[in-house]
Amino acid sequence: MTLHAPVSAPTPLGFDRPAADVRVVAAMSGGVDSSVVAAMLARDGYDVVGVTLQLYDHGAALAKKGACCAGRDIHDARRVAEAMGFPHYVLDYESRFREAVIDDFADSYLAGATPIPCVRCNERVKFRDLLETARELDADCLATGHYVQRIEGPGGPELHRGADPARDQSYFLFATTREQLDYLRFPLGGFGSKARTRALAAEFGLGVADKPDSQDICFVPNGDYASVIEKLRPGAAEPGEIVHLDGRVLGEHAGLLRFTVGQRRGLGVATGEPLHVIRLDPETRRVIVGPREALGIRRIPLKEVNWLGDEAMEAAPEGGWEIEARVRSTRPPAPARLRPLPGGGVEVELAAAEQGVAPGQACVFYATEGTRVLGGGWIARG
Template sequence: MALDRTELNSLGFAKPPAQTRVVVAMSGGVDSSVVAAQLAEEGYDVVGVTLQLYDHGAALAKKGACCAGRDIHDARRVAEEMGFPHYVLDYENTFREAVIDEFADAYLAGATPVPCIRCNERVKFKDLLATARDLEADCMATGHYIQRRNGPSGAELHSAADPVRDQSYFLFSTTRDQLEFLRFPLGHLQSKAETRALAARYNLPVADKPDSQDICFVPNGNYAAVIEKLRPGAAEPGEIVDMDGRVLGSHRGVIHYTIGQRRGLGIGGLADPLYVVRLDPDLRRVVVGPKEALSTRTIPVREINWLGDEPFETRAEWHVAVKVRSTRPPRSAIIRPLGPTEAEVELIAPEEGVSPGQACVFYDPDSSRIFGGGWIWKGR
């Protein structure tokens, strides 16, 4: 039976699924595999694409990492069993230049980067999305836990139904144009258990595959080892000082420390616990202080991607909720635009351990909508 031209299919197009081409970004994990299998079962013209992001024989790759050799094999198996074409694209150079190099340089500058956001922004939702358009796809689907909804001003970004799996923090830089082309079929699910149940229903070989953890190119979460490999000689020793500049000890490289760190400082014997409150890579200094010194209320933010209905600079203030870490809940804040892509964010209640290099993501306090976000920096 032909689809009524006024009736939309599950991806939002007024044509039958068989006439709707969708490129599915397949990482080889259970989430993207379920998306591909579900769309194939619904009769869509599915094309699976997996990115090879780094040399799988190199020390950077780790077992079980996203886009590692095993994952490419798993994605290919899912495509074969579900009967749709699958392609592997070599994005190794792009990934290194757009993601890995910046990750290393940011750490050397004393920041705490989030490379997964840059990967989505500069590789998956840029180059891969362009490839999907070249393949004459109507849209591109991913396994991210986030929701896309049509609003009066166009496509809107909304948090996932499952707050535990919500990935909105990592997708704040998705532009309006990209959002019009993207689809997130898992965003409405209430739990990961539902996804695994679907994988079992489709008899997928990855149904019981564990979730990938940490950053894909950082083995065992050892950031410093990766930085030293990428930038030999980067871990130069220096001093640990208090907020008045008094030397309390020595360290083996600023790259081994992050804002808010308490353990592993090697300066025991003091009356009160001390935390890393600032990193000074130019002087090779780790600055420590009491816990209250970590509290921050004013955050400089730049490279803002604004997804609100009104232009960003039309208001002097935006009252929103913000996340400054992926693991923290949104907190009430006021955004004061300083330009089209720069602002000062005032937190109503202070946060501890706000670090340059992290994202500050904007949320509607009265709904599940995301208004975009920007990058925290040191300020002027």
């Protein structure tokens, strides 16, 4: 394939040998980002092997737009590989994906949490199972289209936010371990805008150059979480009471899975005052509601913490680490302190209260200066 002058310089992956001697497995979802990564690496002479994961029964999703990993996406990834002249494989990860991501998603909702399946997919499928497959293929690294940066620091590779704040995906990759980071590469992390990625796709003549970004969770059509969970766990959505913080029973609901912390619309009760979901109680199946100001939280208990700092978590100074914390992907990091607790727990204390902090969501740690990601954990029930 003959190209004009490239829009970007060659892509260094940090190996001290010719590109032709470096085998790279490129994770290809069929979208423009991962397609451009694979094409860039092929252009630069790397020994590229494209891999697309079939994560669920894509036959039912053929007519669904805006979701990754569906049948159309597999077709698009294959066409990119053909155009750029490297091999492409489709791996059936359906059973792994269901066990590691979909079942966790359903069970978390039924337990009154608000899960983030995209983080679990990265943690348990892409950066664990796919990474192991890449090693079995004798690849030197696994490259993805995520907008994060891997920067060599004094203590080894560090995870950093993407150069484009609007595209940064570090919130969804907080569970990436040091060992995984050593093997991973993110060629788009230094790009200043998505426009540059699309310009490259057009330069390569890729049919996905104008393909819309995925918006929905791939196995949740139209964002209808409740219907998906009801299919996965028939009869699990038990009714319960909607209770005001002051103890008043305001009505009944048809299942906790229809509510999330912070929710205002669709509560099914009218009291003349604006109410929000303050918390969900899976033991009593109660939805606790109250005024917006009751949503404010400063102390956040965490579980399954992944720490990427240079010093051991146990070596925290008195009072804890001074960090910036992000409790939702759509919110900017805010000043906070990270403290290890006796018995192995970890707590984040925010300098100012945040609203809508929900169990099951992620709290991601950032350095107070620069772009470094220091890890993160899952928000536990207080």
